[in-house]
Every structure is written in structure tokens, then in C-alpha cells.
Amino acid sequence: MLEELAKDDEKMDGNHTDANQIIKDRRRQEEHYFKLYGRIEIHEWLLKDSVRIKAYREAIQHNEFFRHKTVLDVGCGMGVLSMFAAKAGSKRVLAVEAATISEFAQQVVQDNEFGRVIQVIQGKVEDIELPDGIKKVDIIVCDWMGSCLFSGNMLESLLFARDKWLSATGHIYPDTAQLYLAAIKGRDQDLGFWHDVHGFDLSAIRRRCESKAVVEHVTGDQMMSRVCLVKSLDLYTEPRQSAKSRSLFELKVSRNGWVHGLVAYFDVGFSKSTQRISFSTSPSAPWTHWNQTVFYLETPLPVRAGECIKGVLTMKPSEDSIFDTEFDIFVNFDGREKSVTIHQSFVLSDPLTLC
Structure with missing residues (x-):
């Protein structure tokens, strides 16, 4: 009996070790991924995609629904989509970014005089809490699409934010x-x-x-x-x-x-x-x-x-x-x-x- 219990303990210890190793591996992957997305060249490449930028600008900037609304920008990069939302009349824009590019986003927001509207928050959207007791947002903006739609797994972060913070009558951009x-x-x-x-x-x-x-x-x-x-x-x-x-x-x-x-x-x-x-x-x-x-x-x-x-x-x-x-x-x-x-x-x- 003692030998069987000892074997069970070894199995449990092994499973615990495997779980810890998986967590460590995933943390290393995240650190590497967000380090790469902190590179200016990547965001320059994204900003030069005129089809992408034109669609977001037209969907946000002249949209009356954004007026006086609270907006959550998931994965804000350099903050361009957040600034579109601010120009559309949003009262508050929460720009969340896990990569170190968030430091540039903060400076870009200040340089374009949107500091009173846009607040840059560094961190994964799964790990942060919204400031000032904000419980719900009216709008979520997110460039979540990867190659073949799903590469990069950004959609999961968007859906997490939707389930946690989007109001019942809120909008997502893009949503189909x-x-x-x-x-x-x-x-x-x-x-x-x-x-x-x-x-x-x-x-x-x-x-x-x-x-x-x-x-x-x-x-x-x-x-x-x-x-x-x-x-x-x-x-x-x-x-x-x-x-x-x-x-x-x-x-x-x-x-x-x-x-x-x-x-x-x-x-x-x-x-x-x-x-x-x-x-x-x-x-x-x-x-x-x-x-x-x-x-x-x-x-x-x-x-x-x-x-x-x-x-x-x-x-x-x-x-x-x-x-x-x-x-x-x-x-x-x-x-x-x-x-x-x-x-x-x-x-x-x-x-x-x-x-």
C-alpha cells in the first residue's frame, strides 16, 4: 500500500512539474513575442498598410456612436486607432498594450494633445484592471486579425475583453x-x-x-x-x-x-x-x-x-x-x-x- 501511495505521489509531483514547465514555457514565449512587437519596424510595416488604416479610420473617425463614449483599444500599438477614437469625440479611451511600444504610444498621445482623453495602460488585457472604477466600456477597438485570421491568437484577448468589460449595447470594431x-x-x-x-x-x-x-x-x-x-x-x-x-x-x-x-x-x-x-x-x-x-x-x-x-x-x-x-x-x-x-x-x- 505504501509503495502504491509513493507511486501516486511521484505521479502527482510529475504532473505538477509538467504544469510548472508549461507555465514557464508560455511565459518565455510571451516575453519573446511582446519583445518582437516592441520593435518600431513592425509597427511601421502595419501603419504603411493603407487598406487596413483606411478601413479603421473610416469606421471610427466619422462615426457618431463614438461621441461621448468610453473606448477600450486592445493591443493599441503606437496608439493610432485610439487617436481615431479621440478625434471621433470619445470622452475616454483606454489604450492597452503589452509590448514596450506602449512607451512610444504614450509619447505619441502627448505629442498630438490627446493626453486628456487617451490613457495608455501597459500590460496584457488579461492581467490589467480598468482605472477609476470603470466597470464597462461602450466600444472595443482591436486589430486582432493575424495571418489566416487566427495566427497570433489575438482574437482570444479580444473575446476576453468583450466578456469582461463590453456593455450589453456595446460595439466592437471590426466585428465580422x-x-x-x-x-x-x-x-x-x-x-x-x-x-x-x-x-x-x-x-x-x-x-x-x-x-x-x-x-x-x-x-x-x-x-x-x-x-x-x-x-x-x-x-x-x-x-x-x-x-x-x-x-x-x-x-x-x-x-x-x-x-x-x-x-x-x-x-x-x-x-x-x-x-x-x-x-x-x-x-x-x-x-x-x-x-x-x-x-x-x-x-x-x-x-x-x-x-x-x-x-x-x-x-x-x-x-x-x-x-x-x-x-x-x-x-x-x-x-x-x-x-x-x-x-x-x-x-x-x-x-x-x-x-
């Missing part, structure tokens, strides 16, 4: 999103190189490359199928852990040729803006810093117009990194020239942290 999938032609990944490098087998590198989803610029002329909606979000009702989902897709081929991969992109909407502002990261739309996310297939598909590529897309937050997203893609293609069944797993990292 749709994730789409399509087939594309593109480059064959030149991964055969890794089989023989100066006489050595480096195929382990090939396997690593094959498992990475690629964020790159895709053009409209690469599209080989109609698009398929795989995920739709309403941020007023969306539950936590939205990145975990499973979707069936059918991609009807639009022309003859080769399909080298699947591309994911998203649209975002501001339904509470005066003119229902929206923008798209489609390959056919103007460029944004999000580009598109490509899942290169291990076997290119010879396709003809009218054929259908069917499959399942499963995604979830990474178990190894709190800011990565994992995908499983099953493809079933029964074409006139070739029938293929493919199962591949991918990991998508936030490309801005790799700059």
Missing part, C-alpha cells in the same frame, strides 16, 4: 470576419535539394519545410477554383477558442492546369460603422500586410475545369506555441487524369515575428 479557401497554381516547392546536400541526407529539413504554411503574396491569376467559405465569425456571439474548428470544403475547378496548393484569405467587416465598412485580403483585392496563407500540396494535381477538389480543413491553436496555429488538411481528388488522396499537417507562425 469570413475565412475562405481556394485552389491555386504556383511554384513547385524545390524540396528535392535536401535529399543530397554535398553527399549528405538532409531530408529532415525537407519534412520541416513541408509542414510549414507559407505567408506570401498570391495574385488573382493564380486562382484555379471558386472560393469556399470555411469559417464565419460574429464577434458579439463568437465563443472562446474560435480557432479550433473543422470544416468541409469543395473547390470547383475553374480552368485546366495544375493545382500546387490551397490558399486561405479573409474578409473583415465593421457592421456598426456608418457605411458598413469592410476590406478583403483576397488575391484579387489590393495588397495588405497579411498577404495570403498557402498550404503547398506534396503532390500537385492535374485538373480540368468543372472537376471538384473535396476535403476537410481542421485547425487549432498550437500545443507548442501559444501564438502559432496548427492545420490538418485532407484532400480527396478524383480527376480525369489522376485520383489522389492527401493528408498533410501544417504549422503557421506569425510572420511579423520572423522579420
Whole structure:
């Protein structure tokens, strides 16, 4: 009996140690992530995205709903969206930022004479409390979208803030999103190189490359199928852990040729803006810093117009990194020239942290 109890104690100690290690690993990941997002170059890159900035400015700056309201800006960066809200007549703007860029945001707010309206709060939104006894806010503004919509896990922070602080009649900007999938032609990944490098087998590198989803610029002329909606979000009702989902897709081929991969992109909407502002990261739309996310297939598909590529897309937050997203893609293609069944797993990292 004593031996069994001792074994149980060892198991409990082991589980406790594992839990502590996970917490330490996540803290290190957060520190690294927020250090990277403290770099001015990253925020300069975001501010140069004219599609992004124009949509937020039009949705906020001339919106009467902002007048005399209390606004929470989740992940404020340099504070530009907070200043849009202040210019729209908000009485109070709480700009929350965990990265050290918050120090620049504070100076920018002062330099533009918004210090009486905007209060910059450094910290994770999950860890802070609102000042001056504020219990609820009227509006949440957040640039929460990552590559393939969910990379970076910022949506979870927004939903946390929504559940804790948004009033029952409050608004979120932006508040709708749709994730789409399509087939594309593109480059064959030149991964055969890794089989023989100066006489050595480096195929382990090939396997690593094959498992990475690629964020790159895709053009409209690469599209080989109609698009398929795989995920739709309403941020007023969306539950936590939205990145975990499973979707069936059918991609009807639009022309003859080769399909080298699947591309994911998203649209975002501001339904509470005066003119229902929206923008798209489609390959056919103007460029944004999000580009598109490509899942290169291990076997290119010879396709003809009218054929259908069917499959399942499963995604979830990474178990190894709190800011990565994992995908499983099953493809079933029964074409006139070739029938293929493919199962591949991918990991998508936030490309801005790799700059």
C-alpha cells in the first residue's frame, strides 16, 4: 500500500512539474513575442498598410456612436486607432498594450494633445484592471486579425475583453470576419535539394519545410477554383477558442492546369460603422500586410475545369506555441487524369515575428 501511495505521489509531483514547465514555457514565449512587437519596424510595416488604416479610420473617425463614449483599444500599438477614437469625440479611451511600444504610444498621445482623453495602460488585457472604477466600456477597438485570421491568437484577448468589460449595447470594431479557401497554381516547392546536400541526407529539413504554411503574396491569376467559405465569425456571439474548428470544403475547378496548393484569405467587416465598412485580403483585392496563407500540396494535381477538389480543413491553436496555429488538411481528388488522396499537417507562425 505504501509503495502504491509513493507511486501516486511521484505521479502527482510529475504532473505538477509538467504544469510548472508549461507555465514557464508560455511565459518565455510571451516575453519573446511582446519583445518582437516592441520593435518600431513592425509597427511601421502595419501603419504603411493603407487598406487596413483606411478601413479603421473610416469606421471610427466619422462615426457618431463614438461621441461621448468610453473606448477600450486592445493591443493599441503606437496608439493610432485610439487617436481615431479621440478625434471621433470619445470622452475616454483606454489604450492597452503589452509590448514596450506602449512607451512610444504614450509619447505619441502627448505629442498630438490627446493626453486628456487617451490613457495608455501597459500590460496584457488579461492581467490589467480598468482605472477609476470603470466597470464597462461602450466600444472595443482591436486589430486582432493575424495571418489566416487566427495566427497570433489575438482574437482570444479580444473575446476576453468583450466578456469582461463590453456593455450589453456595446460595439466592437471590426466585428465580422469570413475565412475562405481556394485552389491555386504556383511554384513547385524545390524540396528535392535536401535529399543530397554535398553527399549528405538532409531530408529532415525537407519534412520541416513541408509542414510549414507559407505567408506570401498570391495574385488573382493564380486562382484555379471558386472560393469556399470555411469559417464565419460574429464577434458579439463568437465563443472562446474560435480557432479550433473543422470544416468541409469543395473547390470547383475553374480552368485546366495544375493545382500546387490551397490558399486561405479573409474578409473583415465593421457592421456598426456608418457605411458598413469592410476590406478583403483576397488575391484579387489590393495588397495588405497579411498577404495570403498557402498550404503547398506534396503532390500537385492535374485538373480540368468543372472537376471538384473535396476535403476537410481542421485547425487549432498550437500545443507548442501559444501564438502559432496548427492545420490538418485532407484532400480527396478524383480527376480525369489522376485520383489522389492527401493528408498533410501544417504549422503557421506569425510572420511579423520572423522579420
